[in-house]
Amino acid sequence: MNISLEHAKQLDQEDPLSHYKSQFNLPEGVIYLDGNSLGTQPKASQGAVEKTLIQWRQELIKGWNQGWFDAPERLGNLMAPLIGAKEEEVLITDNITLNIYKLIGYITETQQPKRPVILSEGGNFPTDGYIAQGFCHFSEFEHRFFPEGSNLEDYLDDQVAVVIMSHVHYRTGVLRDMKVITEKVHQHGAEIIWDLAHSAGALAVDLAENSVNFAVGCTYKYLNGGPGSPGFLYVNKAHQDKGWQPLTGWHGHAAPFAFDLDYSPAVGITQFRTGTHSALIYSSLEASLQLWKEVDMQQLRQKSLQMTELFRSCVADVLLHHDIQDITPEPSKRGSQVSLINTEKGFAIVQALIARGVIGDYREPGLLRFGFTPLYLSYEDVWLAAQHFCDVVESGEYKKPEFQVRSSVT
Numbered sequence: 109m110n111i112s113l114e115h116a117k118q119l120d121q122e123d124p125l126s127h128y129k130s131q132f133n134l135p136e137g138v139i140y141l142d143g144n145s146l147g148t149q150p151k152a153s154q155g156a157v158e159k160t161l162i163q164w165r166q167e168l169i170k171g172w173n174q175g176w177f178d179a180p181e182r183l184g185n186l187m188a189p190l191i192g193a194k195e196e197e198v199l200i201t202d203n204i205t206l207n208i209y210k211l212i213g214y215i216t217e218t219q220q221p222k223r224p225v226i227l228s229e230g231g232n233f234p235t236d237g238y239i240a241q242g243f244c245h246f247s248e249f250e251h252r253f254f255p256e257g258s259n260l261e262d263y264l265d266d267q268v269a270v271v272i273m274s275h276v277h278y279r280t281g282v283l284r285d286m287k288v289i290t291e292k293v294h295q296h297g298a299e300i301i302w303d304l305a306h307s308a309g310a311l312a313v314d315l316a317e318n319s320v321n322f323a324v325g326c327t328y329k330y331l332n333g334g335p336g337s338p339g340f341l342y343v344n345k346a347h348q349d350k351g352w353q354p355l356t357g358w359h360g361h362a363a364p365f366a367f368d369l370d371y372s373p374a375v376g377i378t379q380f381r382t383g384t385h386s387a388l389i390y391s392s393l394e395a396s397l398q399l400w401k402e403v404d405m406q407q408l409r410q411k412s413l414q415m416t417e418l419f420r421s422c423v424a425d426v427l428l429h430h431d432i433q434d435i436t437p438e439p440s441k442r443g444s445q446v447s448l449i450n451t452e453k454g455f456a457i458v459q460a461l462i463a464r465g466v467i468g469d470y471r472e473p474g475l476l477r478f479g480f481t482p483l484y485l486s487y488e489d490v491w492l493a494a495q496h497f498c499d500v501v502e503s504g505e506y507k508k509p510e511f512q513v514r515s516s517v518t
């Protein structure tokens with residue numbers, strides 16, 4: 109490798125975010141490059157969950173009036189500054205899939221004049237398209253894809269009601285120009301739902317600055333909420349209280365404990381709730397969001413770009429000699445991941461790295477995905493991970509039979 113370990117250590121010395129690493133529980137001997145799939149555990153999460161367990165034991169149902177019930181709004185307000193939203197514009201609830209469904213229904217119900225088409229990006233994370241198709245299956249709407257990487261404007265006609273798109277693409281890591289795309293969609297009289305799964309907590313997102321009205325995202329990746337921690341949903345204040353969303357559960361009712369038989373939506377962001385949520389996982393997420401309150405997102409972005417560049421530079425020669433393609437976008441168009449492609453050996457290389465404690469992931473077809481999370485990775489970790497990568501590829505270690513076996517989660 110053309111970059112020395114001393115250089116990486118020097119970068120750590122100068123890193124203003126280095127103190128965050130000690131606030132996470134990281135298993136010994138593991139370099140975790142999969143925080144873009146499931147984030148690691150903040151130390152504070154364990155205590156927070158235990159506290160909720162004790163509260164449950166001691167307070168029983170009274171716990172709902174002691175912070176559990178209003179957690180979706182309270183945590184939404186904690187999260188808001190991370191994505192350029194204001195108070196009462198973000199709700200922590202359900203998951204991305206269900207939140208997209210709610211927003212498609214809400215937008216199409218309130219849009220005038222009515223338009224029949226839901227347009228989503230081909231090549232996006234499939235659930236975004238699946239749920240749009242489900243929505244159309246049970247209504248008169250038509251779902252269409254526009255090809256990934258194509259000029260969206262070619263597909264925006266006066267039939268399109270809603271566009272669904274990811275801010276950072278889950279495979280390639282390409283960061284989209286949110287401002288330009290949102291503006292184009294609005295100019296065509298349509299709305300856009302941004303999926304922030306790979307940008308919330310990975311880089312500074314500014315929904316207000318980019319005139320975004322609707323967005324969704326998750327908290328189990330870069331935001332470290334924990335496995336299955338809830339999604340979030342953003343509706344710009346000016347677009348709230350315009351109609352119904354389609355998943356009309358009792359927690360989104362104007363008076364859930366009046367037990368009226370007829371549905372009437374709650375005021376504001378609360379109408380996007382559905383039913384009972386898990387107090388336990390919300391407490392884990394709240395502990396993590398408290399930690400995020402202090403993070404300087406400009407410093408985070410700078411470190412993310414420096415780490416991805418360090419990794420790429422360290423492995424560049426090996427990629428060249430072993431026919432592995434680096435499709436990571438240029439820095440200004442990059443999320444917080446490095447994306448490499450080799451359809452024949454990609455899967456096995458990732459498995460061999462995992463066996464060495466370097467955890468990345470693999471996505472069909474051929475994609476080796478390495479996520480870089482500035483809060484708990486050091487430059488030394490990045491250098492060591494690159495060293496392991498080079499060893500695994502150059503030695504042919506990945507060819508061992510045990511690295512060819514596929515389990516259900518890759």
Ligand SMILES: Cc1ncc(COP(=O)(O)O)c(C=O)c1O
Binds near residue numbers: 145203204206306
């Ligand atoms: C872009 C994107 N959208 C959605 C999801 C998953 O959605 P949900 O939170 O509903 O499981 C993922 C999961 O990795 C994703 O990468």
